[in-house]
Amino acid sequence: MEKLLEIKNLHAEVGGKEILKGIDLTVNYGEIHAIMGPNGSGKSTLSNVLAGREGYEVTEGEVIYKGKNLLELEPEERAREGIFMAFQYPVEIPGVNNSYFLKAALNAKLKHEGKPEIDAMDFLTLVRDRMKIVEMDDKFMSRGVNEGFSGGEKKRNEILQMAVLEPTLAILDETDSGLDIDALRIVAEGVNKLRSPERSVIMVTHYQRLLDYIVPDFVHVLSDGRIIKSGDKSLALELEEKGYGWLLGEDEAA
Amino acid sequence: MSTMEHYRQIFADADMVGKDIDWLAAGREKALAEFEQSGFPTSRNEDWKYTRVNPIEKKAWNWSGKTCVGLDPEDLNDYVFERKNSHVLVFVNGWFQPQLSTKHELPQGVTLSSMAAQIADGADELKPYLGKIAQNNNGFMALNTAFSNDGAYLHVAQNVTLDKPVQLVFIATRQSDPVFTNTRNLIVLERGAQAQVVETYGFISGEPENFTNAITEAVVAEGARLYHNIAQRESEQGYHVSTVAATVAKDGHFEQNAIAIGARLMRTDINVALTEPGAHATLNGLYLPHKRQHMDYHTFIDHAAPRCTSEEVYRGVLDDAGRGVFNGKVLVREGAVQTNADQSNKNLLLSKQAEVDTKPQLEIFNDDVKCSHGATIGQLNDLHIFYLRSRGLDEGQARSMLTYAFANEVVNRISLEPLRDRMSMAILDRMPGGEELKKLV
Numbered sequence: 001m002e003k004l005l006e007i008k009n010l011h012a013e014v015g016g017k018e019i020l021k022g023i024d025l026t027v028n029y030g031e032i033h034a035i036m037g038p039n040g041s042g043k044s045t046l047s048n049v050l051a052g053r054e055g056y057e058v059t060e061g062e063v064i065y066k067g068k069n070l071l072e073l074e075p076e077e078r079a080r081e082g083i084f085m086a087f088q089y090p091v092e093i094p095g096v097n098n099s100y101f102l103k104a105a106l107n108a109k110l111k112h113e114g115k116p117e118i119d120a121m122d123f124l125t126l127v128r129d130r131m132k133i134v135e136m137d138d139k140f141m142s143r144g145v146n147e148g149f150s151g152g153e154k155k156r157n158e159i160l161q162m163a164v165l166e167p168t169l170a171i172l173d174e175t176d177s178g179l180d181i182d183a184l185r186i187v188a189e190g191v192n193k194l195r196s197p198e199r200s201v202i203m204v205t206h207y208q209r210l211l212d213y214i215v216p217d218f219v220h221v222l223s224d225g226r227i228i229k230s231g232d233k234s235l236a237l238e239l240e241e242k243g244y245g246w247l248l249g250e251d252e253a254a
Numbered sequence: 255m256s257t258m259e260h261y262r263q264i265f266a267d268a269d270m271v272g273k274d275i276d277w278l279a280a281g282r283e284k285a286l287a288e289f290e291q292s293g294f295p296t297s298r299n300e301d302w303k304y305t306r307v308n309p310i311e312k313k314a315w316n317w318s319g320k321t322c323v324g325l326d327p328e329d330l331n332d333y334v335f336e337r338k339n340s341h342v343l344v345f346v347n348g349w350f351q352p353q354l355s356t357k358h359e360l361p362q363g364v365t366l367s368s369m370a371a372q373i374a375d376g377a378d379e380l381k382p383y384l385g386k387i388a389q390n391n392n393g394f395m396a397l398n399t400a401f402s403n404d405g406a407y408l409h410v411a412q413n414v415t416l417d418k419p420v421q422l423v424f425i426a427t428r429q430s431d432p433v434f435t436n437t438r439n440l441i442v443l444e445r446g447a448q449a450q451v452v453e454t455y456g457f458i459s460g461e462p463e464n465f466t467n468a469i470t471e472a473v474v475a476e477g478a479r480l481y482h483n484i485a486q487r488e489s490e491q492g493y494h495v496s497t498v499a500a501t502v503a504k505d506g507h508f509e510q511n512a513i514a515i516g517a518r519l520m521r522t523d524i525n526v527a528l529t530e531p532g533a534h535a536t537l538n539g540l541y542l543p544h545k546r547q548h549m550d551y552h553t554f555i556d557h558a559a560p561r562c563t564s565e566e567v568y569r570g571v572l573d574d575a576g577r578g579v580f581n582g583k584v585l586v587r588e589g590a591v592q593t594n595a596d597q598s599n600k601n602l603l604l605s606k607q608a609e610v611d612t613k614p615q616l617e618i619f620n621d622d623v624k625c626s627h628g629a630t631i632g633q634l635n636d637l638h639i640f641y642l643r644s645r646g647l648d649e650g651q652a653r654s655m656l657t658y659a660f661a662n663e664v665v666n667r668i669s670l671e672p673l674r675d676r677m678s679m680a681i682l683d684r685m686p687g688g689e690e691l692k693k694l695v
């Protein structure tokens with residue numbers, strides 16, 4: 001199978017503190033990886049490093065994406081190359097219109113791919129279609145980005161953006177947190193619609209629930225900046241049952 | 255010749271209208287004497303601390319006589335948002351230009367004319383108002399009163415609504431000598447009347463080094479509603495000093511949007527007196543100095559009666575070595591119980607050299623009031639920039655989108671839609687990355 005993403009011995013600091021302490025992870029095209037792990041273990045840090053957020057300093061290791069060094073790309077270049085991170089806490093950006101922001105994002109990507117920009121009509125058709133997937137109302141598009149959105153609406157808006165931008169690698173950082181049962185199903189459907197042999201997903205989650213809807217190929221447990229255990233979907237069930245204690249003990253013993 | 259001799263000289267020579275009207279001539283003479291006495295304001299004056307007017311003072315400004323201008327109405331398309339549904343009065347270098355203006359039929363009870371024409375035909379109608387709402391608080395105002403000659407006069411009778419907006423367009427052109435204009439506008443809304451007025455200050459042909467010294471007086475009688483807008487789009491070589499003075503009577507409503515884009519140096523004072531119970535004022539403002547522009551807004555809301563309300567939203571976007579000043583004074587007098595006054599001033603600094611001085615000034619003389627105010631100075635939010643970039647927008651695009659959003663907080667408050675669109679475009683025109691944004695919005 002062809003590799004989409006290869007993380008090798010990744011160390012990263014935030015605010016001068018080492019958070020990621022040697023991550024190794026390979027994601028092939030078409031795979032879905034779930035990352036679980038206790039609060040503060042570094043899941044969001046990993047997501048942010050992959051998305052290129054400022055202040056997340058890589059001190060060691062490498063990340064190869066589509067055969068290229070990901071770490072030397074600007075965040076927007078990563079996005080145009082097909083990386084999409086759904087934020088754990090999507091920010092509200094008052095006054096930046098949801099619709100024209102998304103259009104600008106899509107056009108940036110199309111331009112990068114050497115394709116013509118999308119016109120207003122086609123864009124509208126596309127967005128309407130994708131909004132159906134996440135069951136979002138038209139009125140959200142004329143509002144500011146996440147402005148005054150409820151927690152669940154923000155998460156849905158992330159998935160809408162994902163559905164429009166059709167990333168090659170989607171990194172979903174706890175997109176399931178704070179969703180009601182219906183919204184969870186809706187979000188999961190959005191992800192499943194995107195599923196294809198050309199795309200991969202990294203899902204950060206705390207709950208087995210999401211994995212009932214989006215069945216992962218692999219489950220990894222991140223603890224204190226390292227992946228301490230990898231397995232298939234049954235690992236998530238085991239974690240649900242036993243918690244992280246037994247793993248952490250195992251780690252210490254090792 | 256000294257500065258004062260210079261102005262005394264041109265005062266004698268100027269072809270002002272109404273020189274033979276005693277009360278008017280006396281008022282001008284008195285104002286000139288006041289100006290000679292006070293001179294231009296200096297930074298020793300607390301109100302002028304941050305705004306030095308030496309560049310204005312140093313120049314010997316000349317009177318622009320009534321001349322023919324070789325312009326067509328189309329030349330003004332940048333400043334006139336449309337002519338079909340609004341009355342357009344155009345002034346060039348201080349003088350009304352009927353051939354560039356568009357006046358539709360007016361509802362019964364509405365007078366809309368140039369000040370010069372009104373002085374010539376019926377000065378007495380102006381007498382109860384001129385100089386009564388705006389006192390000559392400083393040298394500029396005195397100078398304006400001394401040389402006031404043309405401008406716009408709008409009078410709306412009781413319970414009449416002027417449905418079409420009035421666009422007043424003041425244009426400066428390039429002249430061999432530096433020229434000043436002392437525009438004087440008067441707006442009177444009788445009881446229950448309504449009108450929308452847009453004052454636009456602009457330029458044509460090169461970047462003139464002009465000096466606009468304007469005063470607008472507005473009377474909003476009981477239950478009347480005035481929607482007043484100022485688009486300051488002067489030449490960046492020019493100077494703009496202006497005062498708007500308004501009085502609002504019982505349950506009257508004064509709403510204003512002031513947008514500053516042009517001029518090398520701008521100082522605008524907005525003084526609103528809420529004189530009777532239930533009067534309301536909304537003051538919105540946006541200043542966008544870049545390069546070496548200096549923009550100063552001084553607002554003053556005088557809560558002089560019970561149950562009056564005021565709401566003020568001012569935003570500044572400062573780029574390059576741009577300089578901004580916001581001074582928002584709210585006075586709540588002793589008897590003005592149940593006052594409700596909100597003020598907010600936020601500033602966005604886009605460069606290291608940009609600077610702003612913001613000063614909310616609340617003076618409250620009774621306990622039964624609800625007042626709030628807040629002033630902030632900050633930069634674009636890094637997380638916002640990252641969010642947009644993480645979706646594929648480059649940094650410049652992200653910054654211009656966020657800056658535009660910030661400015662739009664004020665622009666979106668403009669109720670007159672074609673003006674709102676115009677202002678959005680005018681802002682994008684001078685913003686880095688604005689051209690690209692235009693295609694999206």
Ligand SMILES: Nc1ncnc2c1ncn2[C@@H]1O[C@H](COP(=O)(O)OP(=O)(O)OP(=O)(O)O)[C@@H](O)[C@H]1O
Nearest residue numbers: 014015017019038039040041042043044045046088
């Ligand atoms: N700016 C910072 N300075 C210092 N420490 C930081 C900073 N940002 C994050 N951290 C720390 O990094 C650690 C990892 O945080 P991260 O957000 O990656 O955890 P997480 O696994 O996503 O947790 P959760 O499940 O709660 O979302 C935490 O201990 C956090 O406090």
Ligand SMILES: [Mg+2]
Nearest residue numbers: 043044045088
């Ligand atoms: Mg997290």
